[in-house]
Amino acid sequence: MLATPRMRRLVALPIASAAALAMVFTTGHSASAATTTTAAKSATSSKLSTLTAKQVAAKKKMRAKHRRAARIVSASRVAARQKGDPYRYGASGPGAFDCSGLTSYSFRKAGMKLPRTANSQYHRVRKIKKSNIRKGDLVFFGGSRKYHVGIYWGKGRILHAPYSGSRVKVERIWTRGWSAGTLRLRG
Template identity: 60%
Template sequence: MTAQMDLALLVSRARAVSVLTLAALGGTLIAPGGVTPAHAVTTHATKALQVAASKKGSPYRYGAAGPNRFDCSGLTLYSYKRAGKRLPRTAQQQFNRTHRISARNRQRGDLVFFHYGGFVFHVGIYAGKGRLWHSPKTGSVVRLDRIWTNQVWYGRVR
């Protein structure tokens, strides 16, 4: 019985360490096989955000979708493709394909669409704290910037 109690104590401590580690890294604890649709969205969004961040410094090129040069929608397309999700090519098409969310409900990895009236002209990936990863314009590179206007809509890739 002592060996079983020792084993139970070790397992309990291992679980506590795992939970604390996940909490420190901003993760969640899920039972094996228990991936929920919300978790799947978060996983894809987190992976896409990581991919976009890994492209920091890659030059802008109109019409490019990676792996070394990007325009704005090319970066989001490439990032989500690497995360296991398919997006259409242009910023407007990507907007049309995503689920609308409010600024209050935005999460890291959601798409940020810049618009003028009803026309979407730029897209990036929300990084948290009012920032996004994007490939802004000719002569620039993929970078992390503050969202500079309120003329944005948010979309979630499902």
């Protein structure tokens, strides 16, 4: 193929101009049209990348919500690894636990702070309806003063350290007199 005068000039031009001329050859549009098209694409891209303050806040909240959910899953995994460990009053791991010791230990290992006792944990979490409970939420037992806590395990079961002489285990919730709390974020 013989080089035309137009092709010879293309070789001598800087790369940006060469791209514009290449567009002229392939599309039949002038270089100014190519530049205009590129500028329009850039402006559109700029508009898409510019978010309102409300959108930025919503994205931050969503990221925080996902981080919190991941920590709750992690706490559930930590607690599951404690199955079979003996119950010991006042113990908070890693070799033995009481009920609130298990929950505070598991959530602490996942990067979340929970107070030491069941009643204090109840006052720290956000209360939710029983119908909204999910795996990893906390189940509390007792009236105005909560005396026992476990981690909801799904299908009406909890993972907990039940009483002296027993071990950390999963079992069905045995009473209707319980309440639910969560460390999940609203929303």
